[in-house]
Amino acid sequence: MSTVQLHNTINLKGKRMITKQVVALTASSLLALTLTGCATQQAGTSTVDQGLNATQSALNTTQSAVNTAQAAKNADLTGLLTQQLGVSSTQAAGGAGALFQAAQSKMSANDFQQLTQSVPEVSGLMSGVTQPKEPSGLSQIASGASALMGDESNTLGAAVDLYSTFESLGLSSDMVGQFAPVITDYVSKNATPYLTKALTSALTGL
Secondary structure (H helix, E strand, C coil), X not given: CCHHHHHHHHHHHHHHHHHHHHHXXXXXXXXXXXXXXXXXXXXXXXXXXXXXXXXXXXHHHHHHHHHHHHHHHHCCHHHHHHHHHCCCHHHHHHHHHHHHHHHHCCCCHHHHHHHHHHCCHHHHHHHCCCCCCCCCHHHHHHHHHHHHCCCCCCHHHHHHHHHHHHHHCCCCCCHHHHHXXXXXXXXXXXXXXXXXXXXXXXXXXX
């Protein structure tokens, strides 16, 4: 073999070796890039999943709050009294009816009629109150005192009847003060501010 041929053979072998090294390095680089890309993709996917889970949790919490508020808004007066004061439905209905009866004696006929139109359940609650067959002696005395004072609304007599009704329902007299704000707040959501103020004034001092 001549010197030129030997030289060419060596060059060819060297080129082949370099080519193999380049291919090997290229393959290694591609593998590394692929693995890095997969890891990055997995990390990105994990981050996105966490974000979606957090968003869904926030939406669930918001929906729960909306449902609770809507339920409270849709609840009738008896339901609200039961929920907020821990009384039975019978006590809630009877107590509310008795308070509306007491308020009626202190409100003008026109105002109370408008109230019953704005809050139709008022009439039903009042009709459900059990009236004593005969006025009690204390009620008669209170009514007489109101008459002597020129109180045409019979405030004292109405108060005595109110407390007697609460007692018959198994409710203490101080529950009157707890029923009143729940009732006026409920009415405020269904009647005009004027009627709400008139009712609040009528219930004040009972």
